Amino acid sequence: MRIVGLTGGIASGKSTISNLFKASGVPVVDADVVARDALRKGTGGWKRVVRAFGEGILRDDGEVDRALLGQIVFSDPEKRQLLNRLLAPFISSGLFWEIVKLWLKGSRVIVVDVPLLFEAKMDQWTSPIIVVWVDPETQLRRLISRDGISEEQARNRINSQTSLDWKRSRAHIVIDNSRSLEDTKEQFQEVLIEVTKPLTWKEFGLSIRGALWALVSIVVGVLLFRNIYNDVK
Numbered sequence: 412m413r414i415v416g417l418t419g420g421i422a423s424g425k426s427t428i429s430n431l432f433k434a435s436g437v438p439v440v441d442a443d444v445v446a447r448d449a450l451r452k453g454t455g456g457w458k459r460v461v462r463a464f465g466e467g468i469l470r471d472d473g474e475v476d477r478a479l480l481g482q483i484v485f486s487d488p489e490k491r492q493l494l495n496r497l498l499a500p501f502i503s504s505g506l507f508w509e510i511v512k513l514w515l516k517g518s519r520v521i522v523v524d525v526p527l528l529f530e531a532k533m534d535q536w537t538s539p540i541i542v543v544w545v546d547p548e549t550q551l552r553r554l555i556s557r558d559g560i561s562e563e564q565a566r567n568r569i570n571s572q573t574s575l576d577w578k579r580s581r582a583h584i585v586i587d588n589s590r591s592l593e594d595t596k597e598q599f600q601e602v603l604i605e606v607t608k609p610l611t612w613k614e615f616g617l618s619i620r621g622a623l624w625a626l627v628s629i630v631v632g633v634l635l636f637r638n639i640y641n642d643v644k
């Protein structure tokens with residue numbers, strides 16, 4: 412199985428690219444969705460976060476007030492690191508099980524969309540790595556207009572992440588999403604060809620078909636060996 416890493420910065424266009432992959436039949440595991448599940452009322456992540464940040468971060472229905480928690484952690488690096496530490500084990504295991512489910516289904520190529528792929532050192536498990544890059548002014552403008560937040564809040568969120576230029580320097584594939592959606596879709600078509608090219612032997616070995624193939628080869632090998640051994644005796 413090929414596990415493609417998809418990352419970038421906040422509002423750089425990862426979901427836009429994820430949706431294009433899904434529309435092309437390539438399954439996507441979304442770390443933001445996994446992280447949201449890890450913070451649902453009553454889960455282990457929720458209990459840890461409420462213990463650390465207090466019940467003041469809860470809404471009337473007991474769910475975490477995400478906008479409020481966002482305001483707290485994106486303006487205080489220590490609190491953000493605390494939140495990351497509390498949720499990291501739940502996010503990693505959630506991602507792991509989503510990948511296992513796709514492996515069991517026999518998926519050849521999957522995309523994992525992880526905003527903090529490099530920061531969480533998950534880049535070592537994915538190849539190729541696609542970075543969705545956008546120029547800083549466009550990123551700020553799109554973030555403000557999508558989330559309806561102030562310029563200061565938007566800058567805090569952007570500055571809480573490793574710079575997009577640094578991420579771009581670590582990418583195998585870069586998609587420049589600074590221009591129109593049409594332009595991005597054109598780049599995506601080439602990326603899709605690259606990402607869905609035939610698997611290497613190593614990737615094939617990591618797929619369920621590869622594992623079954625290895626199992627069948629071993630069983631056939633053992634049976635043949637037993638027959639030859641019995642003939643010789």
Ligand SMILES: CC(C)(COP(=O)(O)OP(=O)(O)OC[C@H]1O[C@@H](n2cnc3c(N)ncnc32)[C@H](O)[C@@H]1O)[C@@H](O)C(=O)NCCC(=O)NCCS
Nearest residue numbers: 420421442443446477478480481495498525526527571572
């Ligand atoms: C702080 C929270 C509650 C804010 O929720 P909100 O609904 O406003 O934002 P959402 O979850 O949709 O995230 C939007 C984007 O913010 C960025 N972001 C989220 N968490 C972080 C973080 N800890 N550090 C830097 N950037 C982050 C990502 O680019 C993400 O795509 C939420 O982001 C959260 O629980 N973050 C911690 C979990 C985490 O690390 N998520 C990222 C998955 S790798």
Ligand SMILES: Nc1ncnc2c1ncn2[C@@H]1O[C@H](COP(=O)(O)OP(=O)(O)OP(=O)(O)O)[C@@H](O)[C@H]1O
Nearest residue numbers: 420421422423424425426427553557588590591592
């Ligand atoms: N090429 C584009 N032209 C115009 N608007 C775009 C383009 N690409 C994305 N957008 C818009 O910019 C915003 C951010 O895009 P998107 O949600 O895909 O980013 P993201 O990286 O997934 O964000 P997050 O990190 O918050 O999950 C959205 O409102 C989206 O519709």
